Amino acid sequence: MAEEIKLTCLHDSHLALGAQMSPFAGYDMPIQYAGITPEHLAVRNSVGMFDVSHMGEIFISGPDAERYVNHIFTNSVSGCVPGKILYGMMLYPDGGCVDDLLVYREFTPDSFLLVVNAANIDKDYEWMLSNSDGYDVSIDNRSDVWGEIAVQGPQAERTVMEVLGLACAADLGFYEYCNTRWNGNRLILSRTGYTGEDGFEIYAGIADTVEIWELLLKAGVQPCGLGCRDTLRFEAGLPLYGDELSAEISPVEAGLGSFCKLDKAEFIGREALVAQKELGVSRKLVGIEIEDRAIPRHGYQVELEDGTVVGEVTTGYRSISLDRSICFALVGAEYAKLDTRLWIRIRRKTFSGKVVKKRFYQTNYKK
């Protein structure tokens, strides 16, 4: 059954700006306004903003909140103090990934905010409910009443302070947030992002989100679509659920083991990851650079010189910042060493390349 496409609170603005729109995760989303390249460069060189209101906000609270989040989340929230944010995953018992997400430890005791991928909101919420037996918690999906704008780039701090007057921005380190007020309502200012640059994610109510977006537009901040969101996160070595992580791809295979605290007493999927770490995984996510202008794309085969297929491209681009043809690929673990020579089949030809570090672009996060 086809579900009705959803609109974010900024949809009217996207249309007014003449954005190229496309369905993404059940929402009609802007792919680009000025073009992927100028938007990408705005974020790398000055500042850009993204409508990420489609992302999901799920609030967890109750006496068992900490124990419960530790149960469903790979990272450890025990040492996470109020105002801090952690990245990690929710896993199936077999180690496959339900979703990757951010966990905000709230200033209110026994409370957390979980920010999840738009495409997975319903699945995640169901997963959380079905794994809450024996925990005294309430799980509240507030995705429809929260908007979100990401302001990203070297000028992001100046922008949110001068244009929006959010003074607490200056005090935030990477993966820290503060609560403030906008029109008397709660606003969350978070020093996080998905671009490899310094920046902020601003969570606010629907009307407030529209007002903030309009203020940023008036100040000349470049609106950026999902097109450059993908090129930016890719260059920065960041995974996208559905490409580099999925029910079939574990965080150990994706090289995200450091976000899975196996020294925690328990979390769903822990045993599977312990086994993967001990026995090794059969495939790993790598970066590959090819020596041609041809572009490796999602789904293309990775081969040896004799044509043996040893893997598949998960994301690939002609990198805008680096002008190199690069990709992420899941390949047999024996081919994952740096500098291993591999070939990628692009239509009728194969192109020679080598394994390189996944973080293609030197990120510029605030320390």
Place this chain on the structure above:
Amino acid sequence: MSKIIEGLKYSDTHEWVKVEGDIAVIGVTDFAQKEMGEITYVDCPDVDDEFARGEEFGALESVKASSDLYCPVSGTVAEVNDAVVDGPELVNADPFENWIIKVRMSDASELDSLMDADAYRAMIGE
């Protein structure tokens, strides 16, 4: 509105054909280049490669996606436009001036199955 040139033949996969004797000069339409956005790579066949009508002969790559190119007529590649291989952005700048390949046709009657400018304009709804 996309530019459409009278007197050329058009395929439903957005290639245009200009006939010069037994040679078909082939490029992509203005509509196609606009849909693609910034073109960053032109994947061309080699001279003397042989293609049947409708067969994939190459591709255009933009930042966000790749789009296959289909040979509107059967024949062998007589010439490849090195200028667009070296400068893919030329296809955005002027898709009719900057052809992609020239094909020596093996069956010129296939041209009759292609659209004229009016039919192509109707197909893209402009």
